[in-house]
Amino acid sequence: MRKPLIAGNWKMNLNHLEAIAVTQKLAYSLEDRDYDAVEIVIIPPFTDLRSVQTLIDGDRLRLLYGAQDVSASASGAHTGDISGSMLAKLGCTYVLVGHSERRANHKESDELVNKKIKALLANELKPILCVGEELEIRDAGNHIGHVLEQLRNCLKGFHKPDLKKIVIAYEPVWAIGTGKTATPEDAQEVCAAIRKELRKIGSDEIAENCRILYGGSVKSINTLDIMKEEDVDGALVGGASLDPEEFARISKFHRVLNKA
């Protein structure tokens, strides 16, 4: 079975002092049974990672953490970039790649995302590959084709041992930060199509074991309906993850719905 994964992408919010307070409040709101049932991950800005690492290591918290991006390069003259080896040294487990906000704001191509995945795997980090469509593509009725093309391009050249380490996050761009969550049926349709494509790209085993997350205005009030869907294995949460009590409520969905 696939262990559900709930990841909180803080985006460009919370300095390193605020990060300590939010992480502590989140940890106080969770119990061992929550960590046993769900992988709970926080993804703060780069500037917070060392503080989060020190707190989690020092208090032996069962939270996992990661970064919002990575350089495709290993080291060198890349001003402003952060390398996979630096993130590994900071104890990161997961790293987002291909988030629509990076694609839009930094003109990130599928080819660049592919190189970033390679850099993460080289440093034993687990990519969370974000794919999703703009509203006009959805309205044109070709959103599934668009998402699967992104998936194929970003995963080009990877073999089965590598594919096993990758998490996929389906994030319809029109649902991000808008309060307009995709319907559970919509999320299921795309996540099922992604899983079917993973059978072709990788194997039945890879498709069965890959966690596919939904992201886009996830809140505690809509988590259960989304998580009931067979091919949805978790959520990539933005705004709601900045409130530790709300993010804890989202992470505790398993207390009502058994996905194991």
Ligand SMILES: O=C[C@H](O)COP(=O)(O)O
């Ligand atoms: O990475 C998170 C997604 O962009 C969703 O953000 P949101 O929950 O604020 O819509």
